[in-house]
Amino acid sequence: MEENKNQTLTDKIWDFFSSITLAVVIFALIALTSIIGTIIEQNAAPEKNIKLLGKLFGDSTAPALYNAFDFLGFMDMYHSWWFVALLTLFAANLTVCSIDRLPRIWKLAKEPVKPLTDEQFKNLGKKEIALKGKAEKIKKTAGAAIKKAGFKFLETKEADGYQLYSEKGSYTRLGVYITHLSILLILIGSIIGIFFGFKGFINLPEGNTSNVVYLNDEPMWDRISASLGLSKSKAVRDADTGQFVMPLGFSVKCNDFNADFYSSSDMPKTYKSWLTITENGAPVKINGKEIQEIEVNTPLKYKGVTFYQSSYGLTPGGGENSVFKFRVTPKGGKTENIEARFEGSFGIPGTNLTGKIEDFSPALSFDQYTGRPFTYAEQMNNPAVLISFYENNKRKYGGWLLKRQPETWKLPEGHVVEFVDLWGIQYTGLQVRKDPGIWVVYLGCIIMSIGLYAAFFMSHKKIWLRLIEEKNSTRIIAVMTANKNRQAFEREIDKMIALIGKAAEGGK
Amino acid sequence: MDSSTLFGISTMAYILAMIIYIAYLAFRNSQIGIAATTVTVIGFVSQTGAILTRWTESYAQWTMFNTESSFILSVLRSAPLRNLFESLVFFVWCLILGYLIIEFKYKTRSFGAFITPVAGIALAFIGLSGISKEISPLVPALQSNWLLAHVTMSFIAYAAFAISFSTGLMYLILKTERHSEPSYIFWTITLGVFIAAFFAMGIDYLSMGIAIKTPEAFIKGYIFKATFLNENAVVSIISWLAAIAFIYFVWRYGHILKNVVGSFSISAENLEEITYKSIATGFPVFTLGGLIFGAIWADQAWGTYWSWDPKETWSFITWLVYAFFLHSRLLRGWKGKKVAIVAVVGFIIVIFTYIGVNLILSGLHSYGSAE
Numbered sequence: 087m088e089e090n091k092n093q094t095l096t097d098k099i100w101d102f103f104s105s106i107t108l109a110v111v112i113f114a115l116i117a118l119t120s121i122i123g124t125i126i127e128q129n130a131a132p133e134k135n136i137k138l139l140g141k142l143f144g145d146s147t148a149p150a151l152y153n154a155f156d157f158l159g160f161m162d163m164y165h166s167w168w169f170v171a172l173l174t175l176f177a178a179n180l181t182v183c184s185i186d187r188l189p190r191i192w193k194l195a196k197e198p199v200k201p202l203t204d205e206q207f208k209n210l211g212k213k214e215i216a217l218k219g220k221a222e223k224i225k226k227t228a229g230a231a232i233k234k235a236g237f238k239f240l241e242t243k244e245a246d247g248y249q250l251y252s253e254k255g256s257y258t259r260l261g262v263y264i265t266h267l268s269i270l271l272i273l274i275g276s277i278i279g280i281f282f283g284f285k286g287f288i289n290l291p292e293g294n295t296s297n298v299v300y301l302n303d304e305p306m307w308d309r310i311s312a313s314l315g316l317s318k319s320k321a322v323r324d325a326d327t328g329q330f331v332m333p334l335g336f337s338v339k340c341n342d343f344n345a346d347f348y349s350s351s352d353m354p355k356t357y358k359s360w361l362t363i364t365e366n367g368a369p370v371k372i373n374g375k376e377i378q379e380i381e382v383n384t385p386l387k388y389k390g391v392t393f394y395q396s397s398y399g400l401t402p403g404g405g406e407n408s409v410f411k412f413r414v415t416p417k418g419g420k421t422e423n424i425e426a427r428f429e430g431s432f433g434i435p436g437t438n439l440t441g442k443i444e445d446f447s448p449a450l451s452f453d454q455y456t457g458r459p460f461t462y463a464e465q466m467n468n469p470a471v472l473i474s475f476y477e478n479n480k481r482k483y484g485g486w487l488l489k490r491q492p493e494t495w496k497l498p499e500g501h502v503v504e505f506v507d508l509w510g511i512q513y514t515g516l517q518v519r520k521d522p523g524i525w526v527v528y529l530g531c532i533i534m535s536i537g538l539y540a541a542f543f544m545s546h547k548k549i550w551l552r553l554i555e556e557k558n559s560t561r562i563i564a565v566m567t568a569n570k571n572r573q574a575f576e577r578e579i580d581k582m583i584a585l586i587g588k589a590a591e592g593g594k
Numbered sequence: 595m596d597s598s599t600l601f602g603i604s605t606m607a608y609i610l611a612m613i614i615y616i617a618y619l620a621f622r623n624s625q626i627g628i629a630a631t632t633v634t635v636i637g638f639v640s641q642t643g644a645i646l647t648r649w650t651e652s653y654a655q656w657t658m659f660n661t662e663s664s665f666i667l668s669v670l671r672s673a674p675l676r677n678l679f680e681s682l683v684f685f686v687w688c689l690i691l692g693y694l695i696i697e698f699k700y701k702t703r704s705f706g707a708f709i710t711p712v713a714g715i716a717l718a719f720i721g722l723s724g725i726s727k728e729i730s731p732l733v734p735a736l737q738s739n740w741l742l743a744h745v746t747m748s749f750i751a752y753a754a755f756a757i758s759f760s761t762g763l764m765y766l767i768l769k770t771e772r773h774s775e776p777s778y779i780f781w782t783i784t785l786g787v788f789i790a791a792f793f794a795m796g797i798d799y800l801s802m803g804i805a806i807k808t809p810e811a812f813i814k815g816y817i818f819k820a821t822f823l824n825e826n827a828v829v830s831i832i833s834w835l836a837a838i839a840f841i842y843f844v845w846r847y848g849h850i851l852k853n854v855v856g857s858f859s860i861s862a863e864n865l866e867e868i869t870y871k872s873i874a875t876g877f878p879v880f881t882l883g884g885l886i887f888g889a890i891w892a893d894q895a896w897g898t899y900w901s902w903d904p905k906e907t908w909s910f911i912t913w914l915v916y917a918f919f920l921h922s923r924l925l926r927g928w929k930g931k932k933v934a935i936v937a938v939v940g941f942i943i944v945i946f947t948y949i950g951v952n953l954i955l956s957g958l959h960s961y962g963s964a965e
């Protein structure tokens with residue numbers, strides 16, 4: 087960079103922002119500060135980080151250090167003013183740098199390939215081959231070969247023959263800029279998400295419906311427009327919990343939740359919820375179905391709001407409306423679905439037997455030594471129901487029926503009572519998100535992939551063939567340039583020339 | 595043959611190949627060179643076989659638990675990339691493949707002596723720790739095609755970065771002159787720390803001598819416990835002193851390595867080119883697979899494409915370091931050694947992202963464990 091005394095302030099600022107040195111400095115700064123953010127636990131309770139700092143620097147200095155770090159925003163570092171400022175600087179650098187260099191690159195990309203002079207032909211690396219036949223004819227074969235390699239070519243007549251000149255991939259020079267542009271897009275998309283989206287959750291017991299979600303933070307745009315007096319915030323703060331209650335504009339119902347495990351273990355296999363969206367009093371069909379199945383990794387999207395399967399649990403208080411569901415098959419009879427309440431009874435069709443529900447365990451196990459039943463987990467890992475069977479009001483037998491163990495469903499007479507579910511006692515924990523910027527982010531990701539591909543795996547290639555007519559034969563001289571990976575390109579040309587040779591020999 | 599026999603064969607082959615490569619460097623006999631390559635290829639083929647066998651084993655398990663799942667889905671879900679150790683095997687496989695490609699393209703066998711020991715030791719470590727036999731079923735969060743693409747591509751990129759690390763290091767060994775030169779101090783310390791850490795892990799294994807059940811258990815419970823983190827303060831202090839003495843030794847006599855690398859049939863320019871090309875391949879693959887696919891998976895599974903958890907942040911730092919590398923080449927006065935240092939640092943960051951985050955920091959990714 088030349089020092090220029092007549093530089094205006096704007097020029098100086100422009101130069102500052104267009105320098106790659108600044109880019110490299112910002113890379114280093116963002117990387118180094120990010121490291122701190124992974125050591126200090128973000129958004130954690132103060133005690134946790136004080137303990138951590140104590141471990142690293144000694145307990146006596148920890149509280150003071152904590153206060154210093156807290157003051158500098160390290161406890162929520164990635165949202166601190168200075169980290170956002172760094173990202174902004176980064177974006178500005180990227181923008182200015184690209185604008186600064188784009189015209190030159192654009193010219194290089196747009197400039198059409200021209201025939202070379204004798205002088206230039208001498209200076210570039212070249213390949214030669216002599217072929218039998220007139221230049222006119224060889225030109226056809228050569229032209230076809232160039233075309234086959236994907237080049238568009240032009241030709242001029244020269245004193246002693248022809249020159250064919252061609253290029254390919256001129257726009258791949260823009261790959262770097264496309265990559266840079268995509269980074270800006272991703273940043274813009276994430277900002278749209280921060281301003282106009284929200285993140286929340288609902289814990290929805292089986293059978294329940296909700297038309298609101300709970301947010302930890304007031305949506306940014308609501309906060310801004312409310313503080314400017316433009317509109318009232320949609321989310322209402324709940325005085326008790328401090329959470330914000332956000333109306334959805336429709337409602338979501340949990341029909342059922344189920345956790346599945348691998349054979350007899352407690353290793354989870356699937357978590358599944360069956361949801362129904364209701365709007366204006368009517369259930370909404372999505373993909374032709376009223377009931378939507380969601381799992382981890384397959385969320386449900388409706389009107390820009392996405393519902394993710396994120397947790398589950400037993401409803402505190404036990405779910406008053408819960409019912410036991412059975413599938414009962416009397417010996418030699420037809421299978422029926424039967425429901426019963428806790429401490430309630432049900433009959434086995436066609437017999438005098440009635441079952442009375444006496445106890446329930448979400449996760450039943452038997453003590454190894456005493457054989458006594460106990461509950462080993464608070465989730466429905468291994469649901470079991472204790473049923474006593476009566477015949478003519480006399481207790482006949484009883485025992486535990488386990489949902490996951492079919493051998494416990496058989497009664498001595500050969501009837502089968504399958505314990506299907508205790509419905510209404512679990513809740514599904516849904517993470518709810520609205521992010522109108524995500525498509526911009528994904529668009530940015532796609533563009534970035536294209537840009538990187540162009541930048542690293544493609545190049546701007548040019549090739550010139552000079553056909554010189556001699557007695558009975560034509561000499562081909564080929565020269566080429568590529569802005570990247572020259573060797574590979576040269577091998578490509580070698581192949582092409584060999585092809586021309588073959589075609590000319592076998593020529594008609 | 596079952597997968598562990600095949601893994602055993604490939605482990606032996608890589609270690610044998612290392613010895614032959616070293617013999618090749620000493621005697622410069624082309625037949626020895628061909629033997630080294632052949633043994634490496636045998637190791638690679640049997641490792642491929644081992645991976646495929648393991649794949650069919652876990653396919654059988656998957657279909658047993660998921661009778662309704664389609665053929666393609668079952669094949670994808672049972673890909674042997676389900677935990678830290680399986681992914682380490684895949685990494686080794688990519689590394690050897692990358693190395694063989696370079697050997698073929700640049701017609702040089704010289705740095706086989708550097709790559710094969712890494713492969714052999716990594717596989718031996720996996721084999722000895724007794725992990726390879728167990729096939730654990732996939733928890734819900736890990737049942738995702740995006741995750742599969744994410745893991746596969748990340749490790750391809752890591753293998754490319756590992757190659758740039760070794761060529762970058764060799765470049766530094768070749769190009770440094772004085773003991774007081776920062777670049778010289780940098781590479782001797784880096785190499786010293788690496789060898790010392792490998793050694794300490796070997797001692798861990800020998801002194802514990804038990805099959806460790808999970809990678810987390812190993813990382814949290816055992817690593818360096820026999821040496822640097824020994825409960826006995828004396829042992830710990832001696833270990834530290836020994837490590838420091840060893841690093842000093844590498845620094846003091848490191849210049850001897852220069853003669854060794856100098857005798858390779860590979861020039862500094864070629865090393866620089868391989869360093870750049872591996873990063874130029876690794877960077878786009880890492881961007882797409884490591885960051886973008888990872889973000890899409892997180893978006894599907896957790897409902898946020900980016901949450902700044904430690905694993906994500908370290909991937910991002912890795913990415914920045916390699917962006918730094920690519921751009922520093924464009925800076926005036928940043929040729930050669932400085933750029934090579936960035937390449938070496940880049941891979942150190944990769945190792946931290948891969949293992950260190952689980953070791954020291956833990957986030958919602960914590961690999962392979964339940965949610």
Ligand code: HEM
Pocket residue numbers: 103104105106109176179180183184187191262265266269538541914917920921924
């Ligand atoms: C993390 C963000 C960035 C990424 C991923 C990125 C990516 C790239 C890539 C892949 C290249 C091609 C390098 C090569 O071919 O060796 C490149 C070149 C370049 N980058 Fe970036 N870049 C980033 C940020 C920036 C910033 C902030 C600036 C601002 C000055 C910048 C300026 C440049 C320039 C001037 C080139 C050279 C273009 C040329 O060869 O004509 N980059 N960038």
